Amino acid sequence: MPCCNLLGLCQYDTNKLVRIQSVRLGSLKWSLNAAILLFICIMMLWNRKYQEFDLVVSSVTTKVKGVAQTRLPGVGDVVWDVVDYSGPSQDKNSFFVVTNVIVTKNQQQGKCPEAPRNGRLCRTDKDCEKGAWDQQSHGIQTGSCVKFDLLKKTCEVSAWCPIESKTTPPRPALLEAAENFTVLIKNNIRFPAFNFFRRNILPNMNDAYLRSCQRGNDSLCPIFRLGDVVREAGEKFSVMAVEGGVIGILIKWECNLDRLMQRCLPRYSFRRLDEKESNRTLYPGLNFRYAKYNTVNGVEERTLYKAFGIRFDVMVFGQVSTTTVLLDWLIGTSCYSAEVGQNYSEKKVEPVQDKQKCVLCVSYVDESNIRLVKRSLKKSLQDVKPMSFQPRKEDTGHLRAALCLLKPGAAADQGAQPPLDHRPDPKPKPHRPAWCRCDCCTPSSLPQEELCCRRSDGACITSSPLFEQLVLRRPLLEAVLLYRDPLSPPADRGRTTALRHCAYTQYISWRFGDASNDTHPAIPRCCVQRVREEYSSPDGQYSGFRPANMVSMEACANGEL
Numbered sequence: 197m198p199c200c201n202l203l204g205l206c207q208y209d210t211n212k213l214v215r216i217q218s219v220r221l222g223s224l225k226w227s228l229n230a231a232i233l234l235f236i237c238i239m240m241l242w243n244r245k246y247q248e249f250d251l252v253v254s255s256v257t258t259k260v261k262g263v264a265q266t267r268l269p270g271v272g273d274v275v276w277d278v279v280d281y282s283g284p285s286q287d288k289n290s291f292f293v294v295t296n297v298i299v300t301k302n303q304q305q306g307k308c309p310e311a312p313r314n315g316r317l318c319r320t321d322k323d324c325e326k327g328a329w330d331q332q333s334h335g336i337q338t339g340s341c342v343k344f345d346l347l348k349k350t351c352e353v354s355a356w357c358p359i360e361s362k363t364t365p366p367r368p369a370l371l372e373a374a375e376n377f378t379v380l381i382k383n384n385i386r387f388p389a390f391n392f393f394r395r396n397i398l399p400n401m402n403d404a405y406l407r408s409c410q411r412g413n414d415s416l417c418p419i420f421r422l423g424d425v426v427r428e429a430g431e432k433f434s435v436m437a438v439e440g441g442v443i444g445i446l447i448k449w450e451c452n453l454d455r456l457m458q459r460c461l462p463r464y465s466f467r468r469l470d471e472k473e474s475n476r477t478l479y480p481g482l483n484f485r486y487a488k489y490n491t492v493n494g495v496e497e498r499t500l501y502k503a504f505g506i507r508f509d510v511m512v513f514g515q516v517s518t519t520t521v522l523l524d525w526l527i528g529t530s531c532y533s534a535e536v537g538q539n540y541s542e543k544k545v546e547p548v549q550d551k552q553k554c555v556l557c558v559s560y561v562d563e564s565n566i567r568l569v570k571r572s573l574k575k576s577l578q579d580v581k582p583m584s585f586q587p588r589k590e591d592t593g594h595l596r597a598a599l600c601l602l603k604p605g606a607a608a609d610q611g612a613q614p615p616l617d618h619r620p621d622p623k624p625k626p627h628r629p630a631w632c633r634c635d636c637c638t639p640s641s642l643p644q645e646e647l648c649c650r651r652s653d654g655a656c657i658t659s660s661p662l663f664e665q666l667v668l669r670r671p672l673l674e675a676v677l678l679y680r681d682p683l684s685p686p687a688d689r690g691r692t693t694a695l696r697h698c699a700y701t702q703y704i705s706w707r708f709g710d711a712s713n714d715t716h717p718a719i720p721r722c723c724v725q726r727v728r729e730e731y732s733s734p735d736g737q738y739s740g741f742r743p744a745n746m747v748s749m750e751a752c753a754n755g756e757l
Contacts, residue, residue, distance in 0.1 A: 250389035252449055254512035256289045262377030266370045268299050271499075276371060283484065283503065289510045293377060293422060295437035296369040296504035300360040303487075303498050308357035309344040310334060317348055324351035334359045356498065365483075365504050369437035375423035379508070380406070382418065383447055383462065387516040390453065396462045416461065420445070425508065429466040439481025440504040442470040449514025460516070469509065482507055555583070556644070556718045559707045560651040564588060566708060568715060576646040577718060578631035589709045636722040642740060649720040657707075658726040666706050667723070668730050673698045696731035703727075 264276045281294040310316075313332060318324055318341035326339030335355025344350045353359075383396040396418050401409075409417035411424055426433045429443050444467050451460035470482065482505060487498040556577070558567040567582035629639050633648045634656035640646055649657040657663055666672070673695045678684060704717045728738060 250387045250516050252512060252514035252516070253386045253388060254447075254514075255384050256510045256512065257382045258291045258508075258510065259380045259382075260291055260293065260377060261379075262374065264371055264373035264377075266373075268297070268370065269366075270301050271299055281371060281374065281377075281505070283486075283505070289512075290507055291379065292505055292507045293374050294503045294505040295371045295374050295440060296365045297371070298360070298362050298365060298502040300358065300362075300500040300502075303356040303358065303500055304495060305355075306357045307338055307352055307354055308359055309342045309350045310337075310353045310355075311359045311361045312344055312348050312350050313363075316350070318351050319349065329353075356500070360500055360502065365438055365502075367438055368434060369504070371505075372434055372437050374437065375421075375426075375433040377422045378419055379422065379425075380419050381445065381447075381510060383510070383512060385449055385512065385514065387451070390516060392451070392453065392460075392516060394449070394451070394460050396447065398461075415464070420464075422506070422508075425466050426506070429468050431468055431472070436468075436472070436506060438504065440483055440506055441468060441472060441481055442507045442509060443467070444469045445508055445510045447510065447512045447514075449512070449516075451514065451516040453516060555715045557708055557715045558582070558647065558718050559588065561649050561657045561707075562651055562654060571644050573643060575643055576631045577644050578647050632722075634722055636725070638721060638725050640721055644718070645721055645724075645740065647718055647720050649722050656722050657720070658722055662706070663703075663723075663726075667699050667702045667727065670695065673702070676702070692731045693733065696727055696733075699727045699731060700724075 260278055260282060262278070262281075264281075266274055266276065268274050276294070283292040283294065310333065321339060321341050324337050324339050324341050326337060328337045329335070333353065335353030338352045338354060340352040341349050342352045381396065384393070385395070386393050396416075397406075398416065401418075406419060409419060411417050411420060423433045425445065426436055426443060431441075431443075446465045446467070448463045448465070449460065450463070452458060453460070471480070483502060485500060485502050487500050489496060489498045491497070554571040556569050556571050558569055558577070560567075564587075565585040566588050568584050568586065569577070569580045569582050571577070572580050627639070628635050629637055629646065631637075631646050631648060633650040633653050636656040636658060637648050676698055677691075677694055700719060703719055703723055708717050
């Protein structure tokens with residue numbers, strides 16, 4: 197009984213299909229399949245999953261224009277231009293505009309009472325430590341307690357005097373007129389994967405357009421009024437100008453490079469980036485200090501400005517998309533030539549060969565490409581259809597060797613071997629096999645050896661002078677063997693096998709060049725027979741077809757033979 201249970205575990209069940217000839221059921225089946233396929237296509241189009249995407253690389257430059265006149269307390273009327281209200285420096289992808297200011301005039305190096313802050317008062321000199329300072333100090337304490345006004349006494353400090361005493365900015369803001377300033381934003385973008393460039397100043401935007409365009413009726417206008425920017429960010433310029441803040445100018449690029457839906461235009465949006473409520477943050481707004489120096493009666497003086505303003509950060513986002521799945525399919529179909537499809541496949545796809553399958557390289561003398569075919573144990577190699585083609589890459593070593601051999605006088609060292617055309621035929625030609633095209637092949641019992649040097653009828657490659665020079669020439673083969681093993685003894689009759697295999701290697705390097713290491717060269721039957729006639733085995737026995745990887749002449753002799 198237990199044995200029966202164990203045998204039952206070894207059973208394998210398969211499903212049985214019942215085919216029903218019914219128009220109604222068949223129509224229902226294909227309707228459901230069509231609905232599913234339509235749903236998949238709609239979702240791909242909706243989510244653009246048929247496209248390839250790339251992220252934007254961006255650069256931004258800005259140019260602010262505007263002039264305002266203000267009356268500063270203790271200073272008088274002051275005209276502000278772009279140099280005055282732009283701040284001391286411009287950050288990357290941002291610009292600053294001064295909107296309010298606190299001025300402390302005629303400061304000189306000296307000693308004066310520190311401004312009272314947070315109840316830091318003194319009564320005697322003991323309350324002041326000489327040389328002390330902290331982060332809130334304007335100078336270094338001298339150790340004396342002096343009067344700040346009629347009611348307060350503070351520690352004396354060595355500093356720029358008088359000390360800046362006012363802490364709250366004026367209301368309304370002194371440079372509230374900056375609301376009417378304008379800024380030109382120049383944004384250049386690039387999508388590296390597609391080598392695609394674009395800028396927000398479009399080709400049709402000339403000088404006349406930039407002088408007159410307005411954001412109110414043209415969303416692509418690259419010139420912005422600062423008041424409009426703050427308003428579109430949901431803020432009021434007159435309120436924000438008092439303490440300052442940070443506004444983000446967002447440029448979003450949505451680009452579609454498909455020809456039928458080609459579009460690549462910027463979209464602008466605005467938002468405030470800092471905390472605007474003074475009671476929710478310790479240091480509200482945005483401000484910095486700078487000074488203007490001059491000399492009066494030989495004494496250096498300065499006017500200190502505590503500037504409040506708005507920083508505008510330009511942030512660029514975007515991606516580009518283009519169709520690649522459909523293009524890949526079109527290139528692989530008959531819409532393009534076979535050569536274009538093959539070249540595209542070789543550039544885009546890295547093939548991985550199955551180690552269990554032997555992929556052979558076939559080179560015909562009347563074709564410029566190399567064929568890749570699967571070895572068949574039943575079908576003649578001459579008749580096997582190719583899986584693909586690949587261009588033949590010249591082996592520079594063989595090319596140099598051929599040029600050297602063709603020089604005048606190069607034939608002087610050929611020995612006593614007669615030229616191929618005058619060599620007597622030792623045996624009568626056998627019956628030509630049906631797959632032979634050169635009339636020089638001998639029959640074979642192995643299908644993988646049934647290969648001719650030609651695809652169409654014509655002269656055999658063994659009749660070429662280069663076949664004699666590069667494949668059969670004994671001095672060259674001996675030199676190659678010596679190059680591989682410099683200490684080997686001189687070649688004799690006992691090394692015929694090595695010379696024969698070296699001749700095969702010479703033919704492979706000559707006719708196949710630098711090919712893939714995952715494939716194996718197939719030598720035509722006529723060439724194998726000619727090599728065996730020249731360097732025959734004493735017992736007449738040969739190993740037959742053996743797949744071997746490519747070996748180039750460059751690797752054998754470094755092209756110097």
